[in-house]
Amino acid sequence: MDFSLSEDQAMFKDTVGRILDKEYQSLVPNDAARHSADAIARRWGILAENGVLGLPFVADASGMEQGAVGSMLALEEIGRNLASEPYLASVVLAGTLLQSAGETAYPLVAEIAEGAKRASLAIEEDGMDHDFTNIATSAKKDGDLYVLNGKKRLVLDGDNADILVVVARTSGKKGDVDGLSTFVIDANADGITKNSYGVLDGNRAADFDFNNAKATLVGEEGKAAPRLEQVYDAANAAIAAEMTGLVGALIDITCEYIKVRQQFGVPLAKFQVLTHRLVDARTEWELLKSAAGAAAMGFDDLDGKERRVLCSAAKVQAIRAGRFAHQQAIQLHGGIGMTEECHVGWYAKRIILLSQIFGDESHHIYQFTQARAA
Amino acid sequence: MKYGFSKEDEDFAQEVRDFVRENLPSDIKKKVQDGLRLDRPDYVRWYSKLYERGWATPGWPKEYGGPGFTPMQKLIFDEELQLQSAPRIIASGINMLAPVLMAFGTPEQKAEYLPKIARSEQWWGQGFSEPGSGSDLASMKTKCEDKGDHYLVNGHKIWTSYAHFCEMMFALVRTKEGKPQESISFILIDLKAEGVTVRPIKMLEGGEDLNEVFLDNVKVPKANLVGEINKGWDYAKYLLGFERTGIAGIAPSKFQIMRLKEIAAKQTRRGKPLIEDPVFVDRIARLEIDLLALEHTALRMMTERPGAPPGPETSLLKVRGTEIRQAVFEMLMEAGGIDCVPFEEAALNLGEAHYEAQPEYTNSLAANYLDSRKITIYGGANEVQRNIVAKAVLKL
Numbered sequence: 001m002d003f004s005l006s007e008d009q010a011m012f013k014d015t016v017g018r019i020l021d022k023e024y025q026s027l028v029p030n031d032a033a034r035h036s037a038d039a040i041a042r043r044w045g046i047l048a049e050n051g052v053l054g055l056p057f058v059a060d061a062s063g064m065e066q067g068a069v070g071s072m073l074a075l076e077e078i079g080r081n082l083a084s085e086p087y088l089a090s091v092v093l094a095g096t097l098l099q100s101a102g103e104t105a106y107p108l109v110a111e112i113a114e115g116a117k118r119a120s121l122a123i124e125e126d127g128m129d130h131d132f133t134n135i136a137t138s139a140k141k142d143g144d145l146y147v148l149n150g151k152k153r154l155v156l157d158g159d160n161a162d163i164l165v166v167v168a169r170t171s172g173k174k175g176d177v178d179g180l181s182t183f184v185i186d187a188n189a190d191g192i193t194k195n196s197y198g199v200l201d202g203n204r205a206a207d208f209d210f211n212n213a214k215a216t217l218v219g220e221e222g223k224a225a226p227r228l229e230q231v232y233d234a235a236n237a238a239i240a241a242e243m244t245g246l247v248g249a250l251i252d253i254t255c256e257y258i259k260v261r262q263q264f265g266v267p268l269a270k271f272q273v274l275t276h277r278l279v280d281a282r283t284e285w286e287l288l289k290s291a292a293g294a295a296a297m298g299f300d301d302l303d304g305k306e307r308r309v310l311c312s313a314a315k316v317q318a319i320r321a322g323r324f325a326h327q328q329a330i331q332l333h334g335g336i337g338m339t340e341e342c343h344v345g346w347y348a349k350r351i352i353l354l355s356q357i358f359g360d361e362s363h364h365i366y367q368f369t370q371a372r373a374a
Numbered sequence: 375m376k377y378g379f380s381k382e383d384e385d386f387a388q389e390v391r392d393f394v395r396e397n398l399p400s401d402i403k404k405k406v407q408d409g410l411r412l413d414r415p416d417y418v419r420w421y422s423k424l425y426e427r428g429w430a431t432p433g434w435p436k437e438y439g440g441p442g443f444t445p446m447q448k449l450i451f452d453e454e455l456q457l458q459s460a461p462r463i464i465a466s467g468i469n470m471l472a473p474v475l476m477a478f479g480t481p482e483q484k485a486e487y488l489p490k491i492a493r494s495e496q497w498w499g500q501g502f503s504e505p506g507s508g509s510d511l512a513s514m515k516t517k518c519e520d521k522g523d524h525y526l527v528n529g530h531k532i533w534t535s536y537a538h539f540c541e542m543m544f545a546l547v548r549t550k551e552g553k554p555q556e557s558i559s560f561i562l563i564d565l566k567a568e569g570v571t572v573r574p575i576k577m578l579e580g581g582e583d584l585n586e587v588f589l590d591n592v593k594v595p596k597a598n599l600v601g602e603i604n605k606g607w608d609y610a611k612y613l614l615g616f617e618r619t620g621i622a623g624i625a626p627s628k629f630q631i632m633r634l635k636e637i638a639a640k641q642t643r644r645g646k647p648l649i650e651d652p653v654f655v656d657r658i659a660r661l662e663i664d665l666l667a668l669e670h671t672a673l674r675m676m677t678e679r680p681g682a683p684p685g686p687e688t689s690l691l692k693v694r695g696t697e698i699r700q701a702v703f704e705m706l707m708e709a710g711g712i713d714c715v716p717f718e719e720a721a722l723n724l725g726e727a728h729y730e731a732q733p734e735y736t737n738s739l740a741a742n743y744l745d746s747r748k749i750t751i752y753g754g755a756n757e758v759q760r761n762i763v764a765k766a767v768l769k770l
Contacts, residue, residue: 002376003674009375069375255768275764276757282768283690290670297377313663362656369659 029346048115079245089156101219158206467498501545622695
């Protein structure tokens, strides 16, 4: 087991870090420059130029062949800067599911990698409850295309997507593993109604209604289930990676704060209870960093249950570390930690958003147990 | 970034596994598995087998007869032994004194002691802590006066493991007034010398492996000073650095979790085996997830900076590792339920339990839980480890 970075990996991590440090260092958490569509598009172009958007993909899809480890390197820097780049939403979620469809999807993946198109994954539905076999959006073959009907919710970065990658049922009934398929459709196509809204971290997401909207099949019809399990693992490994950056930044910010803030005539850092609290946060961070690394490596090298064990374990660790870090960061900042303008609150909001999507703690403990026992 | 182990390392793991399976006496295995008492003959029986294989001193460099394991091989070796319930190599002589002698001892000292240590013929206790000096070791008071042709030692050491069956003790003694870095020396004391009294301390779970050592005008030959006079504190810090990763207890915790599941399958609650209670299973899974992350962290800290020595953040392995281990022993006792209440000290010796209404595997659960409370205290109390990390890692 080797956690050292190759020269290329170290270089990519450094590149992303430098680009984002430069962009974000002067921005306050609620600065329009973080979240505005124009600003995100501009930064997206810079990341594309530097190969960052292509990190996890194969060379034939304009990728850098770095797999989930590559994504992890970018995501940790994104988390550290509380960056609004929709890397998780677009590169990891949509990109992974498209690439797994096979060579016919590579041109589309390449467009994502090159920054030419923004894609979002439309998978979540009311009542899905982390079980894809509950997906009710239907897809009916009509010539070369498929007619989609149904409602998708919480499409991350859906507001800015050029393309939607949609998961729908082409055959079978609710509860069947067989019969799920994946599609691409232009986000502005006929029959699509979009309802966008703000989410916890200041970014935006969207719900989409499909009303006889015509989409193109990617991947084999009816056989998407294993690819959905895979993208689920990718999501959780990616969340663990971004969380590593978020938690690390919160610890750094809070350490700096308690060195400077004085009460009772001394810096807060003189009080052992507080320094020990930060040491405990650091412990959670060390464990999370390792779990995220193991999950990324496992995603690239393992399959099925073995991969699930690592990715679900990493998500649990991410939720634990994220919870402890944001709660204690607010606590140790005292009253100002509760204000809207304080950085820690914004990190907290991104942390809790990531903790709520793609399965909570008890869901992943269950997944871990099932996968381990198998 | 690479998942999994190399073929060489996997083959080595199998080699160790096979060796243990073929050579570990079954009575010793059972004692370790069930948390029962081991004595010196037990350890010697097992260490002799390791010695024949060249594995009794796994951390020693090749020039001193060690097998020359890579750090990964050492980790694999320790883990495979513990997963099959082979006794850990607890010998302070092998793990702690030997590295100091190798680095700072004279050729005569190395020739005199290292072979006997390797063959488990000579056992050594650690004489560091004193009643007034635990976490604050630098405040220790045991005095060592230069009497010309010998040293005269007076003082009181405590928590010396296994001193009741050790021949010798390596000790920190005060040879001068002043700051610890300039006033403490490292000497070797014969526990059979006149003026030495070893008194076992009865611990709350019934064991007596820890001792007080009273030193009353004990004469120590000049040849027994290790390294330079007044430089003992540096040697102690050097030695304590060797204690760190093993003490996280990752492999033993893995084993105990397996045992927990087996016991939970045999115990019933509300008409069903405890292992079918989703709440209990959830709690076990939380520990397994934490332990898995800890295991990966140990591997990450070992591999992420090739060539660099372990940093101060490795203290966190000890802190979290001991907390997880305690949680596992707590769950083991919980699984034992009311069967843990009958308690006879004799039951901690293999084959001596005689209260039949109590399933055999529950004899030691309460005792092991109580014994586990020490692991967050010894090897550098967890609160002190946190102080170290706060200062050295977080710069607070």
